[in-house]
Amino acid sequence: MNDRSTPTGHEALAGRCPPVLLTTVRRLFAPAGPGRLRCRLRYTVDDPYAVALDFVVDAGTGLCVTWVVARDLLDEGTRGPSGEGDFRVRPSPRRHDEAGRVRFSLRRPDGQVTFEAELAGVRRWLDATYALVPAGSEHRMLDWDALEADLLGRD
Template sequence: MGMDTTIEQPTQARLVTGEGREVPVRAVLRYTANDPLAVFLDFPAEAALHGEEITWTFARSLLDQGLRAPAGHGDVQIWPYGRTRVVLELHSPHGMALMLFQATALRRFLVRTYGMVACGREDVSAVVERGLSALFGGV
């Protein structure tokens, strides 16, 4: 394949603890042309509760909205925090995590994803087909 179909951008996040302390955490923002509506956030094993790496998946449009105004409900919520940072609030069965990211890093990542697959040009039919075949036990 001539064109690289995945973007990976390592980034530094800060985990806000229950006591309000900020703990640095490494994470990787990932985007793939094969799943154009989603962005992936990979945390290494040492960042996760159970010592295994964990990936969060959410809509690219949610990240776009959350850089400007509070967005999302349910498992992933994103909102601007001050002028330079963005909060990701992640909910799992194990609890809730508040992560702070530099807005510039998230914006740079987003711009790179749009360079690969423009907004509104995502081939959703392939995604739907894949989702349905997974659902109905297709190949």
């Protein structure tokens, strides 16, 4: 039963902006291509289980390659190895003179690409997404009627 005195879903978030992180990532193990790219991490309450990583491959045109992954997979990957299949995340081995890093890898049959970002920035950004939509409450953000209509091909 929904208590109307306690706002849920989008009502509870009125006036709060979803967090965005703009950072620089380093491409690892790359024989050619740019060694560093801008990356925008986005979160939206319209897709509360997912996060988007936009890799800016051409700053002049704004061309991006976007990976959409589970928020909890990325969260777990900041603490230890996470993911199976195409997308994997893990903290990088730490050297004495550098800050903690996190690695994102996309594996496909035709190759693999791995990027490394500052762990603290990604962690702060993830914490902000969980402040906006706590773990376990994501289902409250979904419009189940609209999802059902979309799945069944109704208008």
